[in-house]
Amino acid sequence: MAAAMASQGERAVLEEEFKWLLQEEVHAVLRQLQDILKEASHRFALPTSGSGRAVKQENFVLSTSGTEQVKGVMTLQGDALCQADVNLKMPRNNQLLHFAFREDKQWKLQQIQDARNHVNQAIYLLMNRDVNYQFKTGLEVLKLMDAVMLQLSRARNRLTTPATLTLPEIASSGLTNFKPAGGSVLHNPGAMFEFGSQRYEVSHVHKVECVVPWLNDALVFFTVSLQLCQQLKDKISVFSSYWNYRPY
Template sequence: MVDCEKEEARNLQREFEWVLKQEIHIGLEQIHKILVECAKKFPVQLYGNDNSLKKDKFVLSVTPENLKCIVTLTGDSITHADINFKVTRQTTTTIVRTSIQNDFPWKLQQVQDAANHLQQAIYHIDDVGKNYKFKSSDEVLHILGEILGSLQRGRTSLIVPRKKAIDDLMKSRNMKSLSPNLAEDLAISFYIQSHKLIFAIYQLTNQHGTMQYESSHAECSVPWLNEVLVFFTVSLQLCQQLKDKIYVFSQYKDFTVGSRSVSPYPT
């Protein structure tokens, strides 16, 4: 029985060493390739690409003509937009027209945030190097945790836009991009949610002395966002699979590279 336990321990040790020396590097290389492809899809300068001048044109509208916005998306900014929407105050309906021009673009911070997190994930893998020799499961778990954290933050930047109070929207730097400026009871917002670009209008109203706001929005699908999210998701899954495999070995005592004194029992 003791001999069987020793043999099991030796087999586990050999598998552990193979995983550290081979499988982790193979997995990291695969994830790296996916992330580099993901970087190529971003319309900003990122990890050697130069898509910062890439332009996409979109139409966001709600029928009947309550809201229509034609935008040009260049990199992580809206560099041009023609905006028209209807506003009702009491019994009067008016059409509001404003625009965004090249000299004062509307910044989509979510795109730059996601790109920064993606680049950080790639750098974490670059820092390891193809010939690096891991010494313990804890070391691998730490590195994989760093990569996972960067990927999760990057993906979340695109899927979950940060909520802002209506006052913050009205005072935001981006509102100064509009020409002409909007009335004091109006605000607009552009943001990313998953694979969509969303244009929202907010109108402040006074209801029995309490300030409230009404909103409406239009949206359109952005093809490169859908591709980027797929790359993020696949990379996260592969990284989590590697982490789960290493975590199994981390439950055993004395597992270190080169050691033959291994307990096959979890701590």
């Protein structure tokens, strides 16, 4: 009898703690997530329609690992690559070739726009309820965290694994004057293209990279937010282990 009463008392305490978690701690975590993700969204610094606010241009040095054959500078303005100058040293005769973007063209980096859209969708999910709203079940919180984490994972993936363009896609963008031969991917040796009346084959591939600090900041914010979401999910799951049924 005493053991049964102790068990009932323990259960009552756990239920009170779980109630406090739903009513207090969940909202504290949601506010923290909103603050972090708003900072992440601000890092993208893309102009909104009708704002009239121009985004400043930033120059970044392009580098390659283990080789000096490719050097250059690119100019990024928000989500648009508006200028690029690249010097390529030919491996056979060390001849230096210079390439630059057409002045009347810009290369829209769709992955930056997509990442910000995913962040804004995550913020919307976190704020899409009345200020006095109270969560009634743990399952409700888990579903919200899963939805937010999905948007954050998509945002992070768009920045860390951008899509590879094919030669036809690059040619149709209007940034170049060459014609692709077939549907080959530009980054693979053996790809064919035409420039003027000449036909060329890609023999070597060099990958150039640059560090964009504000995108790195955004990735850090995504990681911290994903950790907060997972921690809240773990707390909900811990309480469920005390009952034979899920207290959702």
